[in-house]
Amino acid sequence: xxxxxxxxxxxxxGADFVRFLLAEPGFSGRVVNLDKLTYAGDLRxxxxxxxxxxxxxxxxxxxxxxxxxxxxxxxxxxxxTIVHFAAESHVDRSITSPGDFVRTNLSGTYxxxxxxxxxxxxxRVHLVSTDEVYGDREGLSDACEDTAMHPSSPYAATxxxxxxxxxxxGRTYGLRLTASRSSNVFGPFQHEEKFLPMVxxxxxxxxPIGLYGDGRNVRQWLYVNDHSRAVWKILSGAREGRAxxxxxxxxxxxxxxxxxxxxxxxxxxxxxxxGPRRNLIRCVADRPGHDRRYAMDGSRAECELGFRPEVxxxxxxxxxxxxxxDNAALFEA
Numbered sequence: 353x354x355x356x357x358x359x360x361x362x363x364x365x366g367a368d369f370v371r372f373l374l375a376e377p378g379f380s381g382r383v384v385n386l387d388k389l390t391y392a393g394d395l396r397x398x399x400x401x402x403x404x405x406x407x408x409x410x411x412x413x414x415x416x417x418x419x420x421x422x423x424x425x426x427x428x429x430x431x432x433t434i435v436h437f438a439a440e441s442h443v444d445r446s447i448t449s450p451g452d453f454v455r456t457n458l459s460g461t462y463x464x465x466x467x468x469x470x471x472x473x474x475x476r477v478h479l480v481s482t483d484e485v486y487g488d489r490e491g492l493s494d495a496c497e498d499t500a501m502h503p504s505s506p507y508a509a510t511x512x513x514x515x516x517x518x519x520x521x522g523r524t525y526g527l528r529l530t531a532s533r534s535s536n537v538f539g540p541f542q543h544e545e546k547f548l549p550m551v552x553x554x555x556x557x558x559x560p561i562g563l564y565g566d567g568r569n570v571r572q573w574l575y576v577n578d579h580s581r582a583v584w585k586i587l588s589g590a591r592e593g594r595a596x597x598x599x600x601x602x603x604x605x606x607x608x609x610x611x612x613x614x615x616x617x618x619x620x621x622x623x624x625x626x627g628p629r630r631n632l633i634r635c636v637a638d639r640p641g642h643d644r645r646y647a648m649d650g651s652r653a654e655c656e657l658g659f660r661p662e663v664x665x666x667x668x669x670x671x672x673x674x675x676x677x678d679n680a681a682l683f684e685a
Contacts, residue, residue, distance in 0.1 A: 360438030361385030446507035539576030540675035565638035567607030599650030
């Protein structure tokens with residue numbers, strides 16, 4: 353890996369990975385960040401990176417759906433490895449605007465695969481996917497990497513479709529591939545549309561916190577830097593042609609996660625005059641097709657790569673709450 357392309361490198365996951373990679377002693381190459389800078393992409397996530405990297409970092413403002421620009425980019429920067437983060441990722445938005453998700457998550461992945469295949473450098477592609485491709489695991493065993501995909505939302509369906517297309521390219525054309533399917537990732541600088549940032553933002557402002565349905569939907573939670581570390585382990589040590597579940601072992605209902613986030617804000621800011629901030633939580637009408645339980649078996653990543661999360665949920669949520677409290681002005685309407 354000498355010239356690594358990160359798509360969506362100004363997004364929440366991508367930016368953390370760019371920072372991680374440039375600080376990783378085992379990587380001495382160059383990072384090219386391709387990002388369209390939609391509402392979810394923010395250059396501030398990578399503030400100071402170009403100066404610190406000393407020529408090892410390049411930002412390119414562009415669209416992965418551009419069938420002419422992407423191949424040129426791969427050739428210009430002699431890319432040998434692609435880590436594909438770029439995606440529309442908010443489930444609620446996928447319900448109201450599924451076409452945006454089809455374009456970016458499916459068509460964009462197709463353009464990237466075609467460009468990698470056309471290159472003479474035998475490019476390796478790593479797809480960053482999600483546990484949502486497995487669908488609702490209520491009453492079912494934990495999903496392993498060979499479990500069939502049963503996505504529920506347009507978002508999950510486009511991520512599953514992107515993966516299936518990539519695996520087909522691997523089998524048909526011999527394209528070098530790996531993939532990771534992560535549980536819910538959280539941490540500082542995540543967009544406020546996501547669940548835990550929304551909870552913490554409202555808690556900081558002492559505003560009501562909406563919780564879909566009865567709040568008993570179960571999710572696993574993984575701290576963002578652990579996610580970056582896992583992707584690096586896959587790139588540097590995984591067998592090609594393999595997918596890896598990135599679970600955390602921390603399973604909480606949405607209510608438990610929301611209450612923990614509120615308690616973390618209380619710890620950072622001190623008690624609210626109105627009492628514990630968890631009292632701000634209100635149940636609201638559920639969203640369509642809301643999966644009750646996500647659950648993955650992460651033993652492959654542990655056994656083959658030695659990956660285990662290092663940051664507990666309690667520590668990660670405290671770090672996140674402190675960051676959102678210190679940067680509340682970023683989210684003022």
